[in-house]
Amino acid sequence: MxxxxxxxxxxxxxxxxxxxxxxxxxxxxxxxxxxxxxxxxxxxxxxxxxxxxxxxxxxxxxxxxxxxxxxxxxxxxxxxxxxxxxxxxxxxxxxxxxxxxxxxxxxxxxxxxxxxxxxxxxxxxxxxxxxxxxxxxxxxxxxxxxxxxxxxxxxxxxxxxxxxxxxxxxxxxxxxxxxxxxxxxxxxxxxxxxxxxxxxxxxxxxxxxxxxxxxxxxxxxxxxxxxxxxxxxxxxxxxxxxxxxxxxxxxxxxALPGDLTDCRKEDSLKQKLHRAMYVTFYFVDYIKCKVFKGESIIPSLHWYLGIHPEIGSVSDEELKILAGRCPVGAIDVEKRKIIREKCIKVRCLQCYCQAEPEKIVLKGFGRPKGNKK
Ligand code: SF4
Structure with missing residues (x-):
């Protein structure tokens, strides 16, 4: 034991x-x-x-x-x-x-x-x-x-x-x-x-x-x-x-840190809403999979309501470079869009992290303030 x-x-x-x-x-x-x-x-x-x-x-x-x-x-x-x-x-x-x-x-x-x-x-x-x-x-x-x-x-x-x-x-x-x-x-x-x-x-x-x-x-x-x-x-x-x-x-x-007394007991309203949203996601998915079978809808819910990238002001040239680095080939350079079906299960955000601010932007609930890295 x-x-x-x-x-x-x-x-x-x-x-x-x-x-x-x-x-x-x-x-x-x-x-x-x-x-x-x-x-x-x-x-x-x-x-x-x-x-x-x-x-x-x-x-x-x-x-x-x-x-x-x-x-x-x-x-x-x-x-x-x-x-x-x-x-x-x-x-x-x-x-x-x-x-x-x-x-x-x-x-x-x-x-x-x-x-x-x-x-x-x-x-x-x-x-x-x-x-x-x-x-x-x-x-x-x-x-x-x-x-x-x-x-x-x-x-x-x-x-x-x-x-x-x-x-x-x-x-x-x-x-x-x-x-x-x-x-x-x-x-x-x-x-x-x-x-x-x-x-x-x-x-x-x-x-x-x-x-x-x-x-x-x-x-x-x-x-x-x-x-x-x-x-x-x-x-x-x-x-x-x-x-x-x-x-x-x-x-x-x-090792102990300097001060362990300043601990947050209560969540902010935003955190409570965030938690309620995720709990609801799993409940809806459970019912869906039990009744209708088939694939989980969690990845789609996360995509539409959670954080995901969108093409911003990035130039065609830079987009081509980012597309070459995307691990799942999810950037369509010609149409200047992220291919949801490919990005959805990975959402690594490497395109966002590698681009200058505003060139690739983050959408969805819970993204970092100011949409910056
Ligand atoms: S988030 Fe990752 S997987 Fe999705 S488009 Fe950007 S680099 Fe590709």
Whole structure:
């Protein structure tokens, strides 16, 4: 029962620190890997590749470090993930460079959606849910999330990252049935997990957040304790985060920020509306898929109501360059438009980020103020 220990190991980690030194220190604090896995064992690395945005996703340096450590103790590392509901997993792997990186390391990359799911009982009155089979077979799971704010659950970190094991139909079901309870129940189901959380940046939202420096890296065996502390680092009162409501007492070992008292309990009206909109999205999608079957409408809802790019004042010449860089060929230079059907599951915003302000503009609810980078 790895996640019984309630110590949060907290270390300073800025962009200029040596990631490997900090991870080494944290792994020693966690007792190393040698007694947790050995020859013949599979160790599953569970990153967070929710969307094709490098700042919102697991840094490949973290994965690189753990691949080497797993191999040193004779076990076999495997990396597995499914992207967020509204993004395409293969496209996300490609844009983040994950597939090329792991190929070069000789490590198997599993898109859970293309592999076997098995049903597990997470208790608390939920129907059995489908999780990636490899997650139930691994001797050890190394959970590598990024600490962020979240549109529905307020905070996402170690606990919610395990939601990525679920099939999309089970995610759809749980999003409409006591989501917060299901996040807790799923995290409690997996007891062979160590968590190392990248909290270097203050990201107010899971995907389209504007990063600010935060400078921490957290580790531990109890995901609730880590997220409770992480929530304070984000300036969000953990008392207002439902899935953290029965977090047990825990100790902090290591770095503390200057002031942890200024935590926001109440959301602004805009945040409440934002949350209500996303909850409604999932409910409508659940009903649609249950009654009419067929594909999820979440990507379309995100496209029309969420952030998406539109061609602005960019010249034809510059547009041609941006079109050449678009990973899915979604820019029609002749018609000067974004091809929705191609962009919809990726929405990497690389065209927006690479162009001068106003040349490519962002549309949709929740876009950054001033439509600037
Ligand atoms: S059109 Fe822009 S946002 Fe859409 S996939 Fe291409 S580069 Fe990414």
């Amino acid at each position: 790895l996640n019984d220990k309630k110590i949060v190991f907290s270390r300073k980690l800025s962009d200029s620190s040596s990631v490997n030194d900090v991870l080494d220190d944290l792994l020693i604090a966690l007792g190393g890997l040698e007694d947790k896995a050995g020859p013949g064992d599979i160790v599953l690395i569970k990153p967070n590749f929710v969307a094709p945005f490098p700042k919102a996703t697991t840094d490949l340096v973290f994965i690189d470090f753990f691949i080497d450590k797993i191999r040193q103790c004779g076990a076999t590392p495997v990396v597995g993930e499914t992207s967020g509901y509204e993004f395409d997993t293969e496209g996300t792997f490609k844009i983040l460079g994950v597939d090329a990186f792991l190929k070069q390391k000789g490590v198997e990359l599993i898109n859970f959606e293309t592999q076997q799911y098995v049903k597990i009982d997470i208790g608390q009155g939920f129907k059995p849910v489908e999780v990636a089979e490899i997650a139930t077979q691994a001797k050890l799971i190394i959970n590598l999330p990024v600490l962020k704010g979240h549109s529905i659950t307020k905070v996402t970190g170690a606990t919610k990252n395990l939601f990525g094991f679920l099939s999309k139909s089970s995610r759809r079901y749980l999003h409409c049935h006591r989501l917060e309870n299901s996040i807790s129940a799923l995290a409690r189901y997996f007891t062979n997990v160590i968590h190392i959380v990248d909290a270097r940046h203050l990201l107010s939202r899971a995907v389209f957040g504007e990063p600010a420096p935060l400078g921490f890296c957290l580790a531990g065996k109890n995901s609730f304790a880590i997220d409770h502390f992480g929530s304070k680092l984000l300036g969000i009162s953990p008392d207002s985060v439902k899935y953290l409501s029965d977090t047990p007492g825990y100790e902090i070992d290591g």
